[in-house]
Amino acid sequence: MGDAIAFRFEGRTLTARPGQSVTAALLAQGVVAHRTARDGTRRGPLCGIGACHECLLEIDGRLSQRGCMTAVRAGMEVRRAGALPDAGAAAPLGNMPDAIGVERCDVLVVGGGPAGIVAARLMAAGGLDVLLVDERHGPGGQYFKQDAVGTRPPDAQARDGRDAIAALKDSGARIWTDTLVWGAFREGVELRVGVLRRGRVGYVIPRHVVIATGAQEAPRPRPGWTLPGVMTTGAAQTMLRAYDSPLPGRIVIAGNGPLNLQLADELAKRGAAVAALVEAAPPPWTRPALAARLTAAGPSLAATGGRHLSRLRVAGVPVLWSSRLVRIEGAGQAQAAIVAGPDGRERRLDAETVCLGDGFVPANELARLLGCRHHVSGWPVPHPEAGRTADGGTDRADVSIIGEAGRFGGAAIAQAQGxxxxxxxxxxxxxxxxxxxxxxxxxxxxQGRRFQDLLWRLYAPVADLPAPADDTILCRCEALSAGGIRQHCARDAVQDIATLKRATRAGMGRCQGRFCQAALAALVPAPTGEMDFAAPQMPLRPIPLAALAVEKPEWRGHRRVDIPSALAGQGAVPLVSAGVQVTDVVVIGGGIVGLFAALFLAQAGRRVVVLERGRPGALASGGNAGSLHAQLMAFDDSAGADGPSLPARTLALQRDSIRMWQSMAPFFDRDLEIRICGGLAVAESEADMARLRAKVAVEQSLGVASRMVDSRELRAIEPALGAGFLGGAHCAEEGKINPMAATLAVMARAREAGVAIRPLTPVTAITRETNGFRIVAGGQAWSAGAVVNAAGAYAGEIAGLVGRRLPVFGAPLQMIVTEPVAPLVGSLLAHASRHLTLKQAANGTLLIGGGWSAGLDAVHRHPRPVRESLEGNLWVARRLIPALGNVHVVRSWAAMNIDIDGAPILGESPDVPGFYNAVTANGVTLAPAMGRGVADMVLGTGRRADLDIFSPLRFQGGSA
Incomplete structure (x- = not known):
């Protein structure tokens, strides 16, 4: 062992062993709290593999560094991470690259555990160009983890790992450690995998990718499980085996499975104070026949388990069989574990460290991102599980999945699959x-499969946890309690995880739901397929914004895509399972425009049914960035030969709609986070200034409160702006809203007013009748006097059902969100000649959008961000606000917007009486006004001549 390393922690000088992680060094010094959560509580390391982000620290001024993945360096300055750190005062996370490098190989192996090591070694030895990448400092994974500090002789498991790693290095395979895979893109016939290596983003283009990402632990929520001092069994074993870091105080290990037994034995051998091992299964000797079969199937492994138990008995460590850890108590950190025995009686065990080992689920986010088919597994908790063959083959010809990335099964099976x-x-x-x-x-x-089957039959738990109490935190990242989430589920009639996320933000934090999704799934109807789980989003783990920011050419006009038909697979004569239901109005489309129309119609006494092909509010309405636009986008044409353009003539409607949002906000059942913060478009050239002057002149002529500002006032409004901007255009009427809260709030009001909302009910036929229409959807039929077509990107197809043409095209757009930081940006920011919207949400995250095109997932045909748009969008954002170079991107996503002629379509089809259209690409801003306008048209009240310009009559030939 080398000399001790000195580093500073919040003003104190501490020492560490060379090779230790910062988290291991802090735990060895008794520092268990690493960060402050958004609810003000302290948090400590949980998973030990960099997935939970509970070990975040500020290191040398850099925000949100994972302590468990960062090696100690002499002289480093470490501080606990705050809930809302100051990005403006932080150190840069890296420089923006001029270009992003590309590496090619035959096979990319993602993950350097037992499966990946074997697969990479054999393929490289066989003559393939193999690149293995792993996020850790060295290969080995959780099972073969090596002693990073070199203080103890290796045991048999470590020696096997050492030999396997040496053989890998001798095989000729290239090995990239400290390399995070953050995303993947299918671009034509190529598969491009995004990596972050030593602070720099790169892309790997393999001919084939082998996913060997292993498993992650699935700790079950209990009261007190967020206290510092509570960690997973795997994290505790990493501290012990990789860093020789003792765990503070008395230790309780609880959960289900043999890894807990191994950890208890290893800790006891090191002299740790193990208070108890709490096991949910009954003792193996109560089922001697099954234990004998297990021994026959794997004699050496069974004997190892027997030795663990014997040594624990000699060490005096009690093993509490058929028992569950039901809660952890403590003031600021763990102090006691409360255990329920087989008779239900509780006992208190003093403990400063509590290790949770409730089982494992595959780390399958990359496999799901690449479109590999998954099914639902309920063991040990509900999760998506890949469909694959014994040799790792999947339904994607260029993707294999091996080891525990597909299903938890131990190192022997993983190596065989490799x-x-x-x-x-x-x-x-x-x-x-x-x-x-x-x-x-x-x-x-x-043999491995047979042993694992018998092992988990022997370890089948007979004790289970009760349903989480209301005050139990379910979503650690967002600090959301079970009771609060249940209230949202009841209020919003939540039936799926995606809607639950939009209603509560559960699963939207840094870990992207890895540690709460199973608990959330228990609050909604049981998932029946992969799509019932939250979709993986890039980056798969947070990455520095600056690392991905590369300038891209600007573009004019939306990029249209061929969206999947809502009618695909429908017969010529749709089947109807019941009689025709009679209503006054059918609204097609459960987005925010359709919901507002339905609300206003119901408030006027009409019977209204909303038919939605997916989940209400799940597409554009729930997936946009929430800008309230009162001025022209800087890249819109502001005037034409015949006067103001259609976008300019829409401004009055936008301003009316924003005022409607403000006036209605107090009557909703939640805070919509409406803020009229002002909009600012900045200029960095004289051409930009000229463009903005022309734009402002048109806006002022139409009554918009916009004006030009010089560079000094620009900086007074937004001090965080970068240097070099000459001035800008400011509109005092612009603002922002939480689109997820707004959509759900309107939906709740609509239901209260009597609107019947039918999710998962795609419309397949509309026929004209004497007094209206017959609408067939989801095997049911409705008769209605009027139809409102508010189907967004599918509005053209719906119009086609009545023989009309409506020029509406799908044009998916992307959004990006950063980690939350202290107030940095007050306005809704835009650029005079580049695509950008940038604003800060109420929770501190920065939302980045502005019209950068997304694409469609090659497998599921859902909107998904594309690589060049991510790079270009982030470059523009970082150019405006340099402090964004100090923060991480947490998530990106895409939603289906539409491309029409720059203005909404609002009005009755001239030759199809009773068929009304309410379609816009600016749905959140315009929703109240669009809903009010189309409702008045249906009701025949309050005709507004100023809305005639939005009629479908404007399209050539008068088709609607």
């Missing part, structure tokens, strides 16, 4: 395949 996958890919690429090695791997795979 060998089988290597053989298949060597054959695929025309290389020699060792037949005997393949037969041996299949034999080991079958």
């Amino acid at each position: 060998a089988l996958c290597a053989g298949r890919l060597l054959a695929l690429f025309g290389k020699t395949v060792p037949v005997a090695a393949g037969r041996a791997a299949r034999r080991r795979f079958r």
Whole structure:
């Protein structure tokens, strides 16, 4: 062991061993609290693998550094992370690259655990160009983790890992450690995988990718599980085996499975004060026949388990079988574990460290991002599980999944799968395949599967946790309690995880739901397929914004996509399962425009049914960035030869709509986070200034409160702006809103008014009748006197059902969100000649959008961000606000917007009486006014001549 390393922690000088992580060094010094959560409570490390982000620290002025993934360096300055750190005072996370490098290989192996090591070694030895990437400082994974500080002789498990890693290095495979895979893109025939290596983003273009990302633990929520001192069993084992870091105080290990037994034995051998091992399964000797079969299937592994138990008995560590840890108590950190025995009686165990080992689920976000087919598994908690063959093959020809990235099964199965996958890919690429090695791997795979099946039958829990109490935190990132989430579910009639996320923000934090999704799934109807779970979003883990920011050419006009037909697979004569239901109005589309129309119609006494092909509010309405636009976008044409353009003539409606939002806000059942903060478009050239002057002149002529500002006033309004901006245009009427809260609030009001909202009910036929229309959707039929077409991107297809043409095209757009920081931006920011909207939400996150095009997922055909748009959008944002170079991007997503002619379509089809259209690309801003306008048209009241310009009559030929 080398000399101790000195570093500073909040003004104190501490020491660490060379090779230790910052978290390990702090735990060794008794520092268990690393960060402050948004609810003001302290948090400490949980997972030990960089997935939970509870170990965030400020290191050398850089925000949100994962302590468990950062090696201690001499002289580093470490501080606890605040809930809302000051990005303006922070140190940069890196420089913006001029270009992003690209690496090619035959096979990219993601993950350097047992499965990845074997697969990469055999493929490289067989003549393939193999690149293995792993997020940790060295290969080995959780099972083969190596001693980073070199203080103790390795045991058999570590020696096996050492030998496997040495063979990998000798095979010729390239190995990139400290490399995070943050995303993947299908671009034509190429698969491009995004990586972050040593602070720099790059792309790998493989001919095939092997996903060997392993598993992550799935700790069950309990009261007190967010207290510092509570961590997973795997995290505790990493502290012990990789960093030789003792865990503070008395230790309770609880959950289900043999890893807990191994940890208890290892801790006891090191002299740790293990207060108890709490196991949910009954003792194995109560089922001797099953235990005997397990021993026969894996004699050495069974004997190892027996030795663990014997040594715990000698050490005096009690094993509490058929028991559950029901809560953790403590003031500021763990102090006691409360355990319920098989009879339900509780006992209190003093404990400063509590290790939770409730089971594992696959780390499958990359596999899901790449479109691999998954099904629902309920063990140990509900989660998506990949469909794959024994040799790792999936339904994606260029993707394999091996080891615990597909299903938890232990190191032996993982290594066997690695060998089988290597053989298949060597054959695929025309290389020699060792037949005997393949037969041996299949034999080991079958033996491993049999052993694992028997093991988990023996370890089947007989004790379970009660449903989380109302004050139990379910979503750690957002500090959301079970009671609060249940209230949202009841209020908003939540039936799926995606809607639950929009209603509560649960699962939207840094961990992207990895540690709460199973608990959330228990609050809604049981998932039946992969799409019932929250979709993975890029970056898969937070990355520095600056690392991905690269200038891209600007563009004019939306990029249209061919959206999947809502009518695909429908027969010529749709089946109807029941009689025709009679109503006054059918609104097609459960977005915010359709919901407002339905609300106003119901308030006027009409019977209204809303038919939505998906989940209400789940598409554009729930997926946009929430700008309230009162001025022209800087890149819109402001005037034409015949006067103001259509976008300019829409400004009056936008301003009316914003005022409606403000006046209605007090009557909703939640805070919509409406803020009229002002909009600011900045200029960095004389051409930009001229563009803005022309824009402001048109706006002022139409009554918009916009004006030009010089560079000094620009900086007074937004001090965080970068240097070099000459001036800008300011509109005092612009603002922002929380679109998720707003959509759900309107939906709740609509239901209260009597609107019947039918989700998952796609319209398949509309026929004209004497007194109106017959609408068929979801195997049911309605008769209505009027139809409102508010189907967004599908409005053209819906119009086609009545024989009309409506020029509406799908044009998906992306949004990006950063980690939350202290107030940095007050206005709704835009650029005079580049696509950008930038604003700060009430929770401190910065939302970045502005019209950068997204695409469609190659498999599911859902909107998904594209690489060049992510890079270009972030470059513009960072150019405006340099402090964004000090923060991380947490998430990006895409939503289906529409491309029409720059103005909404609002009005009755001239030759289809009773068929009304309410379609806009600016739905959140215009929703109240659009809903009010179309409702008045249906009701025949309050005709407004100023809305005639938005009629479908404006399209050539008068078609509607």
